Amino acid sequence: MTDDISILICEDQTLMRHGLRTILELEPGIKVIGEAADGAEAVKRYAALRDEHNAPDIILMDIEMPHMNGVQATAALIKANQQAHIIILTTFDYEDYVFDAIKAGAMGYLLKDVPASELMTTIRQVHAGEPFIQPKIANKLLIEFGRQGRNAKAQPSHSQAVVEDLSPREIEILKLLAEGASNRKIAERLVLAEGTVKNHVSNILSKLQIENRTQAANLARERKLF
Numbered sequence: 372m373t374d375d376i377s378i379l380i381c382e383d384q385t386l387m388r389h390g391l392r393t394i395l396e397l398e399p400g401i402k403v404i405g406e407a408a409d410g411a412e413a414v415k416r417y418a419a420l421r422d423e424h425n426a427p428d429i430i431l432m433d434i435e436m437p438h439m440n441g442v443q444a445t446a447a448l449i450k451a452n453q454q455a456h457i458i459i460l461t462t463f464d465y466e467d468y469v470f471d472a473i474k475a476g477a478m479g480y481l482l483k484d485v486p487a488s489e490l491m492t493t494i495r496q497v498h499a500g501e502p503f504i505q506p507k508i509a510n511k512l513l514i515e516f517g518r519q520g521r522n523a524k525a526q527p528s529h530s531q532a533v534v535e536d537l538s539p540r541e542i543e544i545l546k547l548l549a550e551g552a553s554n555r556k557i558a559e560r561l562v563l564a565e566g567t568v569k570n571h572v573s574n575i576l577s578k579l580q581i582e583n584r585t586q587a588a589n590l591a592r593e594r595k596l597f
Contacts, residue, residue, distance in 0.1 A: 375400055375401060375402040376400060376401050376402065376428045376429060376494060376495065376498050377402050377403075377404045377425070377426075377427045377428045377429070378395055378401060378402065378403045378404065378427055378428070378429050378430075378431060378494070379403075379404065379405040379406070379407065379413065379416060379417060379420070379427035379429070379430045379431070380392060380395075380403060380405070380406045380407070380431050381406075381407040381408075381409070381410065381412075381413035381430060381431065381432045381433060381436070381441070381444065382406075382407075382408070382431070382433045382436075382460075383408050383409055383433060383435070383436040383437060384433075385408075387433075387483075388406055388408070391431065391460075392406065394487050394490075398487075398491050401491070401494065404420065404425060404427055405417075405420055405427060408436075409436040409437050409438045409439060409444075410432075410436050410438060410439030410440055410441060410443055410444025410447075410551075411438045411439040411444070412438075413430065413432065413439075413444050413448070414439070414444055414447050414448055414451075417430065417448055417452065417455065418451070421452065426452070426454070426455075428456060428498050429456050429457075429458060429494055429497060429498055430448065430455060430456065430457045430458070431458050431460045432444060432445055432457050432458065432459050432460065432477070433459075433460060433461055434459060434461040434463055434468055434472070434553075435461070435462075435463070435553045435555075435556070436551075438551075439551060440551035440553075441459060441461065441472065442468070442471045442472050442475050442551075442585060443475075443551055445457050445459070445472060445475040445476055445477050446475040446476065448476075449475060449476030455476075456478050456497050456498065457476065457477045457478060457479070458477065458478065458479035458480070458481060458493060458494065458497055459472045459477045459479065459480045459481065460481050460482075460483055460490070461480075461481075461482065461483060462482065462483050462484075463482075463553075464482060464507070464508050467583040467584050467585075468584075469504075469508055470583060471583055471584065471585045473504070474585070475585075478497045478502045478503070479493050479496075479497045479502060479503045479504065480503075480504045480505065480508050481493055481503075481505055482505060482508070485505070536578050536579075537575060537578060537579075540561075540571065541571055541574060541575050541578070543561065544557055544561070544568065544571050544572065544575065545575055545587060545590075545591050546591060547560060547561075548572070548575075548584055548587050548588050548591065549587075549588040549591035549592055551588070554568045554569050554572065572584065572587075575587055
Protein backbone atom coordinates (compact mmCIF):
# COMPACT_ATOMS: atom_id res chain seq x y z
CA MET A 372 0.00 0.00 0.00
CA THR A 373 1.40 3.39 -1.02
CA ASP A 374 1.57 6.36 1.32
CA ASP A 375 -1.05 9.08 1.04
CA ILE A 376 -0.22 12.22 -0.95
CA SER A 377 -0.09 15.01 1.63
CA ILE A 378 -1.51 18.43 0.72
CA LEU A 379 -1.10 21.99 2.02
CA ILE A 380 -3.92 24.30 0.89
CA CYS A 381 -3.14 28.00 0.49
CA GLU A 382 -6.34 29.98 -0.17
CA ASP A 383 -7.51 33.24 1.39
CA GLN A 384 -11.26 32.59 1.03
CA THR A 385 -12.35 30.49 4.00
CA LEU A 386 -15.32 28.89 2.26
CA MET A 387 -13.24 27.91 -0.77
CA ARG A 388 -10.43 26.58 1.46
CA HIS A 389 -12.79 24.44 3.52
CA GLY A 390 -14.59 23.25 0.38
CA LEU A 391 -11.31 22.17 -1.17
CA ARG A 392 -10.37 20.32 2.00
CA THR A 393 -13.68 18.46 2.00
CA ILE A 394 -13.32 17.44 -1.66
CA LEU A 395 -9.72 16.33 -1.20
CA GLU A 396 -10.37 14.31 1.93
CA LEU A 397 -13.09 12.33 0.16
CA GLU A 398 -10.47 11.06 -2.30
CA PRO A 399 -8.63 7.84 -1.35
CA GLY A 400 -4.88 8.35 -1.07
CA ILE A 401 -5.11 12.10 -0.44
CA LYS A 402 -4.49 13.69 2.96
CA VAL A 403 -4.71 17.40 3.82
CA ILE A 404 -2.11 18.20 6.49
CA GLY A 405 -2.33 21.97 6.63
CA GLU A 406 -4.02 25.19 5.54
CA ALA A 407 -2.86 28.77 5.03
CA ALA A 408 -4.87 31.93 4.39
CA ASP A 409 -2.16 33.83 2.48
CA GLY A 410 1.23 33.34 0.86
CA ALA A 411 3.27 34.44 3.85
CA GLU A 412 1.44 32.00 6.08
CA ALA A 413 1.98 29.23 3.51
CA VAL A 414 5.74 29.78 3.57
CA LYS A 415 5.78 29.63 7.38
CA ARG A 416 3.45 26.63 7.51
CA TYR A 417 5.54 24.69 4.99
CA ALA A 418 8.71 25.40 6.97
CA ALA A 419 7.07 24.26 10.22
CA LEU A 420 5.81 21.03 8.63
CA ARG A 421 9.22 20.39 7.07
CA ASP A 422 10.90 20.88 10.45
CA GLU A 423 8.53 18.24 11.82
CA HIS A 424 9.69 15.93 8.98
CA ASN A 425 6.18 16.17 7.54
CA ALA A 426 6.61 18.48 4.54
CA PRO A 427 3.58 18.31 2.21
CA ASP A 428 3.96 16.53 -1.11
CA ILE A 429 1.81 19.11 -2.89
CA ILE A 430 0.90 22.75 -2.23
CA LEU A 431 -2.34 24.03 -3.78
CA MET A 432 -1.71 27.76 -4.21
CA ASP A 433 -4.16 30.56 -4.96
CA ILE A 434 -2.90 33.63 -6.84
CA GLU A 435 -4.78 36.58 -5.36
CA MET A 436 -4.08 36.82 -1.64
CA PRO A 437 -3.17 39.53 0.88
CA HIS A 438 0.31 40.04 2.36
CA MET A 439 2.04 37.80 -0.21
CA ASN A 440 0.40 36.63 -3.43
CA GLY A 441 0.66 33.17 -4.92
CA VAL A 442 3.44 33.99 -7.36
CA GLN A 443 5.59 35.55 -4.63
CA ALA A 444 4.89 32.65 -2.26
CA THR A 445 5.75 30.12 -4.97
CA ALA A 446 9.07 31.84 -5.63
CA ALA A 447 9.88 31.97 -1.90
CA LEU A 448 8.98 28.31 -1.36
CA ILE A 449 10.98 27.08 -4.34
CA LYS A 450 13.99 29.18 -3.34
CA ALA A 451 13.99 27.65 0.15
CA ASN A 452 12.73 24.19 -0.78
CA GLN A 453 13.66 22.86 -4.20
CA GLN A 454 11.50 19.78 -3.60
CA ALA A 455 8.29 21.79 -3.12
CA HIS A 456 5.67 20.79 -5.71
CA ILE A 457 3.23 23.64 -6.24
CA ILE A 458 -0.01 23.67 -8.22
CA ILE A 459 -1.59 27.04 -8.89
CA LEU A 460 -5.36 26.81 -8.49
CA THR A 461 -7.00 30.12 -9.39
CA THR A 462 -9.84 31.90 -11.14
CA PHE A 463 -7.39 33.88 -13.30
CA ASP A 464 -5.78 32.89 -16.60
CA TYR A 465 -4.14 36.26 -17.34
CA GLU A 466 -0.98 35.78 -19.42
CA ASP A 467 1.30 37.52 -16.94
CA TYR A 468 -0.04 35.49 -14.01
CA VAL A 469 0.50 32.23 -15.90
CA PHE A 470 3.99 33.15 -17.07
CA ASP A 471 5.09 34.51 -13.68
CA ALA A 472 3.77 31.49 -11.77
CA ILE A 473 5.51 28.97 -14.02
CA LYS A 474 8.68 31.06 -14.05
CA ALA A 475 8.56 31.10 -10.22
CA GLY A 476 8.59 27.29 -10.21
CA ALA A 477 4.97 26.11 -10.14
CA MET A 478 4.54 22.63 -11.65
CA GLY A 479 0.83 22.93 -12.36
CA TYR A 480 -1.68 25.64 -13.25
CA LEU A 481 -5.44 24.98 -13.07
CA LEU A 482 -8.51 27.16 -13.08
CA LYS A 483 -10.89 26.67 -10.16
CA ASP A 484 -13.74 25.61 -12.45
CA VAL A 485 -12.05 22.27 -13.23
CA PRO A 486 -13.90 19.08 -12.26
CA ALA A 487 -12.70 17.42 -9.07
CA SER A 488 -11.52 14.46 -11.13
CA GLU A 489 -9.15 16.67 -13.13
CA LEU A 490 -7.78 18.22 -9.95
CA MET A 491 -7.06 14.76 -8.52
CA THR A 492 -5.40 13.63 -11.74
CA THR A 493 -3.21 16.74 -11.76
CA ILE A 494 -2.23 16.25 -8.11
CA ARG A 495 -1.11 12.69 -8.83
CA GLN A 496 0.70 13.72 -12.01
CA VAL A 497 2.61 16.55 -10.32
CA HIS A 498 3.38 14.29 -7.35
CA ALA A 499 4.99 11.91 -9.85
CA GLY A 500 7.19 14.78 -11.07
CA GLU A 501 5.25 15.55 -14.26
CA PRO A 502 4.18 19.19 -14.79
CA PHE A 503 0.65 19.89 -16.00
CA ILE A 504 -1.03 23.02 -17.34
CA GLN A 505 -4.54 23.10 -18.75
CA PRO A 506 -4.35 23.22 -22.56
CA LYS A 507 -6.12 26.58 -22.91
CA ILE A 508 -3.69 28.08 -20.39
CA ALA A 509 -0.70 26.38 -22.01
CA ASN A 510 -1.54 28.13 -25.29
CA LYS A 511 -1.29 31.50 -23.56
CA LEU A 512 1.99 30.48 -21.97
CA LEU A 513 3.46 29.50 -25.36
CA ILE A 514 2.39 32.83 -26.82
CA GLU A 515 4.01 34.70 -23.94
CA PHE A 516 7.26 32.72 -24.21
CA GLY A 517 7.35 33.43 -27.94
CA ARG A 518 6.80 37.14 -27.43
CA GLN A 519 9.50 37.33 -24.80
CA GLY A 520 11.91 35.43 -27.04
CA ARG A 521 11.32 37.82 -29.92
CA ASN A 522 11.74 40.89 -27.73
CA ALA A 523 14.64 39.67 -25.58
CA LYS A 524 17.43 41.29 -27.59
CA ALA A 525 15.56 44.55 -27.89
CA GLN A 526 14.79 44.93 -24.19
CA PRO A 527 17.09 46.98 -21.92
CA SER A 528 17.95 45.69 -18.46
CA HIS A 529 16.02 46.76 -15.36
CA SER A 530 18.82 49.16 -14.46
CA GLN A 531 18.08 51.11 -17.63
CA ALA A 532 14.40 51.55 -16.83
CA VAL A 533 13.52 55.15 -15.96
CA VAL A 534 10.91 55.32 -13.22
CA GLU A 535 10.90 59.11 -13.49
CA ASP A 536 9.05 58.79 -16.81
CA LEU A 537 5.97 57.52 -14.98
CA SER A 538 3.07 59.78 -14.04
CA PRO A 539 2.10 60.19 -10.35
CA ARG A 540 -0.83 57.82 -10.89
CA GLU A 541 1.43 55.23 -12.53
CA ILE A 542 3.88 55.48 -9.63
CA GLU A 543 0.95 54.86 -7.28
CA ILE A 544 -0.08 51.77 -9.22
CA LEU A 545 3.53 50.53 -9.43
CA LYS A 546 3.78 50.67 -5.64
CA LEU A 547 0.62 48.57 -5.34
CA LEU A 548 1.98 46.08 -7.88
CA ALA A 549 5.03 45.72 -5.64
CA GLU A 550 2.68 44.81 -2.78
CA GLY A 551 1.26 42.00 -4.90
CA ALA A 552 -2.11 43.66 -5.56
CA SER A 553 -4.18 42.46 -8.52
CA ASN A 554 -5.83 44.84 -10.99
CA ARG A 555 -9.11 44.38 -9.13
CA LYS A 556 -7.55 45.21 -5.76
CA ILE A 557 -5.78 48.26 -7.24
CA ALA A 558 -9.05 49.43 -8.78
CA GLU A 559 -10.80 49.13 -5.41
CA ARG A 560 -7.99 50.90 -3.56
CA LEU A 561 -7.75 53.82 -6.01
CA VAL A 562 -11.46 53.95 -6.89
CA LEU A 563 -10.82 53.30 -10.59
CA ALA A 564 -12.38 51.03 -13.20
CA GLU A 565 -10.50 47.74 -13.54
CA GLY A 566 -10.08 48.42 -17.27
CA THR A 567 -8.42 51.75 -16.45
CA VAL A 568 -5.99 50.01 -14.10
CA LYS A 569 -5.19 47.43 -16.79
CA ASN A 570 -4.37 50.26 -19.23
CA HIS A 571 -2.15 51.94 -16.64
CA VAL A 572 -0.30 48.65 -16.01
CA SER A 573 0.27 48.23 -19.76
CA ASN A 574 1.61 51.79 -19.96
CA ILE A 575 3.93 51.17 -17.00
CA LEU A 576 5.39 48.03 -18.59
CA SER A 577 5.79 49.84 -21.89
CA LYS A 578 7.49 52.91 -20.40
CA LEU A 579 9.84 50.82 -18.27
CA GLN A 580 10.44 48.44 -21.18
CA ILE A 581 9.90 45.38 -19.05
CA GLU A 582 7.84 42.26 -19.64
CA ASN A 583 5.50 41.60 -16.73
CA ARG A 584 4.12 42.53 -13.32
CA THR A 585 6.79 40.60 -11.42
CA GLN A 586 9.58 42.58 -13.08
CA ALA A 587 7.67 45.80 -12.33
CA ALA A 588 7.31 44.81 -8.67
CA ASN A 589 11.01 43.92 -8.43
CA LEU A 590 11.94 47.26 -9.97
CA ALA A 591 9.75 49.12 -7.48
CA ARG A 592 11.53 47.34 -4.64
CA GLU A 593 14.96 48.07 -6.13
CA ARG A 594 14.07 51.76 -6.36
CA LYS A 595 12.60 51.70 -2.82
CA LEU A 596 9.28 53.15 -3.97
CA PHE A 597 7.39 51.77 -0.95
